[in-house]
Amino acid sequence: QEYTALKMEVSQWGERAAEVAKQLPEGSRTYFVAATLRPETMYGQTNCFVGPAIEYGLFQINEKDVYLCTDRAARNMAFQGVTKERGVIKKLASVKGEALLGTKIKAPFGIHPEVYLLPMQTVLATKGTGVVTSVPSDSPDDYINLMELRKKAAYYKIDESWVQYDPIPVIETPTYGGMTAEALVKKLKIQSPKDALLLAEAKDQAYKEGFYSGTMLVGDFKGQTVQEAKPKVRDQMIAAGLAFPYAEPEGLIISRSS
Numbered sequence: 001q002e003y004t005a006l007k008m009e010v011s012q013w014g015e016r017a018a019e020v021a022k023q024l025p026e027g028s029r030t031y032f033v034a035a036t037l038r039p040e041t042m043y044g045q046t047n048c049f050v051g052p053a054i055e056y057g058l059f060q061i062n063e064k065d066v067y068l069c070t071d072r073a074a075r076n077m078a079f080q081g082v083t084k085e086r087g088v089i090k091k092l093a094s095v096k097g098e099a100l101l102g103t104k105i106k107a108p109f110g111i112h113p114e115v116y117l118l119p120m121q122t123v124l125a126t127k128g129t130g131v132v133t134s135v136p137s138d139s140p141d142d143y144i145n146l147m148e149l150r151k152k153a154a155y156y157k158i159d160e161s162w163v164q165y166d167p168i169p170v171i172e173t174p175t176y177g178g179m180t181a182e183a184l185v186k187k188l189k190i191q192s193p194k195d196a197l198l199l200a201e202a203k204d205q206a207y208k209e210g211f212y213s214g215t216m217l218v219g220d221f222k223g224q225t226v227q228e229a230k231p232k233v234r235d236q237m238i239a240a241g242l243a244f245p246y247a248e249p250e251g252l253i254i255s256r257s258s
């Protein structure tokens with residue numbers, strides 16, 4: 001799998017993350033690194049998800065930059081030219097996802113320039129970077145999780161201001177209009193983030209519809225098809241230093257105890 005790794009810079013640590021922030025060298029810039037297969041949707045980011053029970057690491061990448069992701073992802077990155085010395089990573093600190101909630105980070109290319117960290121139970125520690133930027137207009141998982149968190153903000157211990165942004169139409173498809181994810185969640189009668197099978201089906205349909213029939217509604221490639229725009233948006237992000245390619249060998253199981 002070839003992902004786009006999006007660099008989401010911390011602009012304000014949440015209350016519970018202040019402890020970990022203290023362990024970082026003075027003057028460092030920390031980025032949550034989100035792995036996405038849909039760079040063309042980044043205009044529509046409304047928040048970012050971490051797994052509350054997942055253990056994340058903070059890794060020194062160069063003099064100034066620190067990346068936050070799973071250990072596994074950092075190890076992969078170290079073999080893909082992200083770190084100075086091939087294969088070498090320097091871990092500065094560890095933090096559990098739940099301590100990161102409410103941290104405010106920049107959302108590159110986002111219509112909303114900053115978004116909050118929220119919990120998502122179904123984030124996999126074994127895929128991507130363990131950080132998932134949220135585009136509820138085009139990702140059924142993101143849509144249903146945002147709605148769930150809004151309904152039960154107190155239960156999930158989140159502040160209502162963290163879930164304030166509505167889904168933003170960024171891609172139009174002939175069948176579902178500008179809110180493909182919402183339309184599919186309704187069509188398949190998905191009730192909660194726990195409807196795993198239906199969500200997998202919705203995701204599959206959303207990918208196909210967006211990729212083969214989608215047209216950009218916003219951004220520099222407005223009016224172009226998603227197929228045309230996708231690599232162009234990705235190239236822009238990489239050229240601007242806001243993203244980098246991150247590959248993950250599909251189906252390869254690395255068993256390693258560490």
Ligand code: ZZB
Pocket residue numbers: 001035036037038041122123124125126127128129130131132133134135137138139140202203204206207
């Ligand atoms: C933004 C985005 C916008 C995404 C969209 C999808 C969609 P896949 O297809 O199963 O390989 N993701 C990335 N890492 C994780 C993880 N560790 N746990 C759970 N979800 C993860 O999944 C790749 C997509 O799943 C990624 O692309 C990311 O969400 C999420 F409009 O980034 B995506 C129809 C999907 N639309």
